[in-house]
Amino acid sequence: MTRRTFLRAACAAAVPASLGLPALAQPAAWPARPVRVIVPFGAGSGNDIVARLMGDHLGRALGQPIVVDNRVGANGSIGADAVARSAPDGYTLFVTTNTTQAANPALMKKLNYDPIKDFAPIGRIANTPAMLVVNPSLPVRNLQELITLAKSRPGKLTYASGSAGTLVPAAMLTHMAGIDMLHVPYKTIPPALNDVVAGQVDMMFTDMATGMPQVKGGKVRAIGVSSLQPVASLPDVPPIAATIKGFELLAWYAMYAPAGTPTPIIERLSRELQAAVNHPGLRERLASLGLQPVSSTPQELADFSRSELARWGQLIRSAGIEPE
Incomplete structure (x- = not known):
């Protein structure tokens, strides 16, 4: 092997080694962007x-x-x-x-x-429990009054939903209480609740985080929660299970x-x-x-x-x- 051939071979061997160094380096720390x-x-x-x-x-x-x-x-x-x-x-x-x-x-x-x-x-x-809220103009102050009103107007009262966590408790209520109400579905909870506030829909089950400000602001009336115990931030709102035995649903x-x-x-x-x-x-x-x-x-x-x-x-x- 001539000196020139030896140097070429040595350089050729060195190039892959140098190119391989980045592959051996640690990957960028996560997260490196939003x-x-x-x-x-x-x-x-x-x-x-x-x-x-x-x-x-x-x-x-x-x-x-x-x-x-x-x-x-x-x-x-x-x-x-x-x-x-x-x-x-x-x-x-x-x-x-x-x-x-x-x-x-x-x-x-x-x-x-x-x-x-x-x-x-x-x-x-x-x-999160679900909270049953009604438009203040609806002449009910508690769940039993709502059930009585619904039975006197079969198929006339309306309820909204914007998720499974708001649809399923309403379906449970109609089934367990033996009442017939009209379901009005929405893509998400806030517009459904807005229509309850506006009186376009009579009531709905809402998640607590969305419904709490409207309840405390007097825009809707809360008449029940789907947990077995009252919610600490709304202690005066009774569990639905107090009226309908066995009613419980937590999202x-x-x-x-x-x-x-x-x-x-x-x-x-x-x-x-x-x-x-x-x-x-x-x-x-x-x-x-x-x-x-x-x-x-x-x-x-x-x-x-x-x-x-x-x-x-x-x-x-x-x-x-x-x-x-």
């Missing part, structure tokens, strides 16, 4: 309020902005499908409710996502990512989410909205999601709701 949180219901809904509260905390903890993206429609399934189709890179998260993850398979004939297989659980956030909020999101990212998000839910200031804020803070590990949320899928399916079938 993180998107998809919310499947509209601005001002309880889901939206909870997502923004959690996003504020996570943004500070992660050192990157959290951008809330409301994808409304099809009972939350448009937002859920968008998450399921997103890259599992930690830059798309999902703050959602029992509607998309537990109720929709029983409410809809066709879904473009699987609530178990298409999502990586991160953690629970809160439970919930939780955070997920697309299936396949790397485990280290899920673990980091889980730690930060649990820290947020257990932060005294945030717990107080959630409680003021009528919510019950609940934290969990990813595995605990996975187990909970499966059990809730079965539970909500049974509730929907028992209430006589047909899939659409």
Whole structure:
């Protein structure tokens, strides 16, 4: 081998080694850019309020902005499908409710996502009872008076809904009380509640976070909650179970990512989410909205999601709701 040939060979061997150095370097730390949180219901809904509260905390903890993206429609399934189709890179998260993850398979004939297989659980956030509110012009002050009025006007009173968490308790009420009322569906809760305030619809079950300001402002009258105990922030509003034995329904909020999101990212998000839910200031804020803070590990949320899928399916079938 000549000296020139030897140098060429040595250079050729050195080039791949130098080119290979970046491949051995550690990948860029996550997150390196803003993180998107998809919310499947509209601005001002309880889901939206909870997502923004959690996003504020996570943004500070992660050192990157959290951008809330409301994808409304099809009972939350448009937002859920968008998450399921997103890259599992930690830059798309999902703050959602029992509607998309537990109720929709029983409410809809066709879904473009699987609530178990298409999502990586991160953690629970809160439970929420539903609150039954009526327009103040409706001549009822409690649930028994509403039942009596509905029986005297079969098919005449109207109720709105904007999610499974607001539709299912209403269907349970009509079924368990033996009354007939007209259902008026909406894409999300705030416009439904606005029409109850305006008197276009007589009543609805609303989530606590959306309904609380309207109740305290005197825009609607609260006559019952779907928990077995009164809500601390509205102690004078009785449980529906006080009138209809066995009536109980709790909706919930939780955070997920697309299936396949790397485990280290899920673990980091889980730690930060649990820290947020257990932060005294945030717990107080959630409680003021009528919510019950609940934290969990990813595995605990996975187990909970499966059990809730079965539970909500049974509730929907028992209430006589047909899939659409």
